[in-house]
Amino acid sequence: MIYTDAHLHLQDPRFSGQIDDIITTMREAGITRCVVNGTSPDDWPKVSELANRHPDLITPSFGLHPWKTPYHDDRWKETLLQYLDKHPDACLGECGLDRWMKNPDRQAQEEAFLFHLALAAERNLPLSIHVLKAWGWLINLLENHALPQRGFLLHSYGGSLETAKELLKLGAYFSFSGYFLSERKAGVREVFAQLPLNRVLLETDAPDMTPPDKYRPYLLSENTNHPANLPSIASGLSYYLQTSTATLVSHMNANFQRFFGVESKII
Template sequence: MPLWTDAHNHLQDPRLGDAAPVVAAMKAAGVARCIVNATREADWDAVETLSLAHPDFVAPAFGIHPWHAHTATPGWQDRLAGLLEKHPQASIGECGLDQWVSTPPLEIQRPVFIDQLRLGREMDRAVTIHCLKAWGELFEIFKEDPPPPRFLMHSFGGSIEIARRLIPLGAYFSFSGYFLQPRKSAVIEVFRQLPQDRILLETDAPDMLPPPEIISHPLPENHNHPANLAAIGEALAGSLGMSGEALAELTRGNAERCFFP
């Protein structure tokens, strides 16, 4: 059985319910490890608890998502640094920029994102970046506040031209099952052109649900089960002209280099 790494999910999300049966299903499906991303200070404790309960399976990522930048409280940077010091395998995420939403505005998102980039550089931790309809702003920020040497553009739906600007900076790119929708075929074409040593795989569970025929572990209300990763990986492997085993090995090694060098 191929052994897969989920480069980005939200296992702490209440929509997934009790984590224990979810983790058991993931392992049974061939998921060997996952990066569990916080989205706000309020779920840092939950992510930490999961990583302590499943130390060889859950690698924590602590951060503040752009949608929640307005919830950051005074001193959050020091608390984040403390968690990173406590957990040597931890990365920073999920953070970034989003102009698909109007609230909070970029003026609030920007400084929260920049502070997380700075922590990543100072502490040599990978950063997982969410960027939606804000590529120009992202590159403007990178001029003054570059990313750390390793960072993940999660659920990457940008163009190959954008990817080629990011690759020299240290970017990795993760593919999520939602992009297996027929109308998202351009994303698969981009992944065909990416350097193979920069490709990762993710579920973004409980979001980014793949097409119905790819769903191996259905959940109510169209939530995405992270055990769908294996089926997503097999489908992407076919689109890339690879075996599932080869893609699992490739993306597992890439995740190790990105998050655990």
Template sequence: MNGWIDAHNHLQDSRLGNAEPLIAEMRRSGIRQCVVNATCEADWEKVENLRLAHPGLISAAFGIHPWKADTATDGWQQRLGDLLQQHPSASIGECGLDRWIASPDLRIQRAIFTDQLRIAHEMDRAVTIHSLKAWEPLFEVFQDQPPPSRFLMHSFNGSIEIAERLLPMGAYFSFSGYFLQSRKAKVVEVFRKLPADRILIETDAPDMLPPDEFIRFPLPEQHNHPANLVAIAEGLAAQLGWSCADLAEITSSNAQRLFSATS
């Protein structure tokens, strides 16, 4: 087994503190690569610096999260495009739509998301998408602005019917440890039905903390350590009836194919 790939985390998040000890623990635990996602313009330099410091481990994703859509400043699209030109291996993320929150308004979210999809499509970059209680608005955006040929639905908790609509568009789906809770059994059932060549695994650190039995690297204030990925993977493998070696091989191969420009 060549190691695990964390398809989505936020190592730049200030809640995690100094990333260097976390990165050392990730390496020791068997994680060989991760995709670090920005959430706003202020994150872009932080993510860039992490990528430059750890080019073999970290793949950069630059984007604007729907929760922070109202923080975008004039000219952000050009700056994002320029940054992507400087980093040919980077993807776009985290972006998307969220109706779980009241603000920013969905109209603002949609405008910011649509522009990121356009840039991803024009530059042929993979994009990582957040969608929470917003499936129909997501498909409406896709009608106006098709996604690029490959994209990740991160921490996917939609139905198999939603997944079947997304699969022909080029969607991949990542599983996070939070869904190992017994009350989230329906999410595991969806992952059992997904094509094996479209499944990835993620931590979403410092968020989406798994149940206690899958926390091998505790952090203060219930923050999720990215090195918990291996325990999360073991939990998912058991639920799917796969070996850990098979899950590592399959999800790593899928991540490399999805983020082929970010390997």
């Protein structure tokens, strides 16, 4: 089988010095397309470099993460546009809203998010959104602004079923990460079991969102998620959704192609 990863961070310093081996292992595991999400102008150059080195595998994505908004003035907006011009196949994100972080600057977060949202709507770009403890805030903004025709992605979705139903009406996709296979995340799995399969994607969010040990055939360190764990995550989710892994992966790859506009295939 072939697999697609809707959200990860190969540019992360925790992968430094290992990236070539990691990418080789990803390919050997059957991963044929992934979206590498930048989080600020500080790591966008590395995302760009990786996409240029591995164009058959990596789709680049550029965004300002809400955790990074306190550290960047408005010059990031012009820089973002420059990276989009360099990479016509690029996506937007990771961006979003976060009230879980300590002392969030809501105004700065909202301004940054709305810039991404307007750009995604104008250019109909795939948009990857991070949200923690800000679901009502997010829905209010989405309901009152233009949205990309292709929809948008809630990465590592951990919200309620009621919230998901509201987001579905607005065009949302939802990605499942391996961390949600832990015993205490049964509620999240129950939500995904009730979502339409044509709106679900798989992700690792590597090097974060590390799955439980039984779903971690590839180890880097205790708290570092290897991107090649994706097939095991797919197997785990298929068990909880009471479907075959082959059926699930077929849906995930079709959804990936529909949302990102990129076909995953063995080159």
